Amino acid sequence: MIAGSAVIAGVDVGSTKTCAVIAESPPGREAGDPLGVIGVGVSPAGGMNGPAITNLEAATTSVRQALQEAERMSGREADGVFISVPSAYVETSRSRGVVAVSGAEITPTHVRRVQEVGQAVPVPPDRQLIHAICQEYSVDGRGGIQDPVGMMATRLEADVSVVTADSAACRDLAKAVDRAGYRAEEFVIAPLASGLSLLDDGDRDAGVALIEIGGASTDVLVYGGKRMLHVATMPWGGSAITRDVARGLGVPEDEACRLKENHGSARRSAVDPEEQLEVSGPSLGAGRRVSRELLAHIIEQRLDEILGLVYDELEEAGVRDRLGAGIVLAGGGVCTPQTVELARSVFNLPVRLGVPGSGLSGATNAVATPVYATGVGLAMYGSLQRRSGSLAGATRAIARVGGWIRDFF
Secondary structure, three states: OOOOOEEEEEEEEOOOEEEEEEEEEOOOOOOOOOEEEEEEEEEEOOOEEOOEEOOHHHHHHHHHHHHHHHHHHHOOOOOEEEEEEOHHHEEEEEEEEEEEEEEEEOOHHHHHHHHHHHHOOOOOOOEEEEEEEEEEEEEOOEEEEOOOOOOEEEEEEEEEEEEEEEHHHHHHHHHHHHHOOOOEEEEEEHHHHHHHHHOOHHHHHHOEEEEEEOOOOEEEEEEEOOEEEEEEEEOOOHHHHHHHHHHHHOOOHHHHHHHHHHHOOOOHHHOOOOOEEEEEOOOOOOEEEEEHHHHHHHHHHHHHHHHHHHHHHHHHHOOHHHOOOOEEEEOHHHOOOOHHHHHHHHHOOOEEEOOOOOOEEEOHHHHOOHHHHHHHHHHHHHHHHHHHOOHHHHHHHHHHOOOOOOOOO
C-alpha cells in the first residue's frame, strides 16, 4: 500500500443487503487516474422495512459486518464512510443564484459565490441539505455554459438543483454507521452515486436514463445535455418479484429468493418448458416439482410491470425521446438473466447492464456487478472530496470527471 494513502469506504444500506466498498486514494491522485478498489463486503440487511431503519441495532450489525468483511479483504481500516441516502427520502427543487462581476473576468471566487447564493434557500426543519447541483451557468444572459471561469461578464447566474433529504432518516443512517465503529463523513443520494460509477460524459450529453432496481424501490435518474433532467422513485423493486414467486409457487420467501437467483429468467420464452425444479412441499420433507417456465413467467410479469411504470414515468416527464444513449440498468433487481432483453422490448431503446469498472483499478472483478454500483460511486465521490480539500477544489475536481455535479456544503 502507498504511504499516506486515504482509505475511503462507501456504504450502501439497502432494504435487502448492505454493500461496502473500500478504495485507496494515493496522495496526488488526479481526477483521470484510476481509483484502486481494495476491499468489498456484503451482508444481509437487518432492521429494515423498505428503505426505513426500524431496528437500529440490527441495522448497525449489518453495516459492521459489511465493513469488516471489506476491511479483511483490504487489510486496511477505513478512514471515513460515505453513505447513500435512498431516493424515497429525497426531494429536489430549483433555485437561481445571481452575482455581479462588474465587467471583469470571472474567477473561481465568483463561481463559488454564485453557487452559495443559489443554495441559500429555506430548508424546513425536518429536511437537511444534501447537494446543491449547478446545472449550468449564464453569463450576461447567455445560457448553457458549463464552466464560466475566465469569461468577461457583468452578471453571472447559476441554475441550481437543491437536493434535501429527510433529517430523521439521515440521523438513523449516521447513527448506524457511528455505532458500528466508523466515522460518517457525508451523505450522497443513491442514484447520483450510481451514476458516477456507471455513466460517462458521452452518456450525460447524449441523454441517458439510469434505472436502478433495488429491493424495495426503483430509482430513475435522467440526464441530457450534461444536465440532470428528471429524478423519480417508484415503491416497487426486487422484493415484489420475490413475493410474487413465493405466492405463485407456494414456497417461503427465502426459498423464492434462491429460486429467482439460481434459476430465474426475465423472459419465459428463454427457458426450456420441459425443465422442472425441486421445491419444498406443504410438509417437512415433502418436496414437489414445478416448471421452470412458470417461475420465469412470474418474474417476467412483475418485472415487465415495473419497467412499464418507468416507461410511463419517462413519457410523462417528457424525456423518453431525449435518450440518445438509451437505458442503463443497475441494482440487484436487474441481475436476473434476460432482463436487458426484456427492457429493450419495453423501451425500444438501446439498453445495457451497468457494471462498475471504468476508472477503477485493483479488485475490479469483485465489484463487476450492478449490485455494487452505488457503493463504488460512493467511494469515487469520497475520493474526489478528499483530494480536492476545498470548496473551489471540489468544484473543479468533479467538473473534470463529468461536469455534471458540482457539490458544495
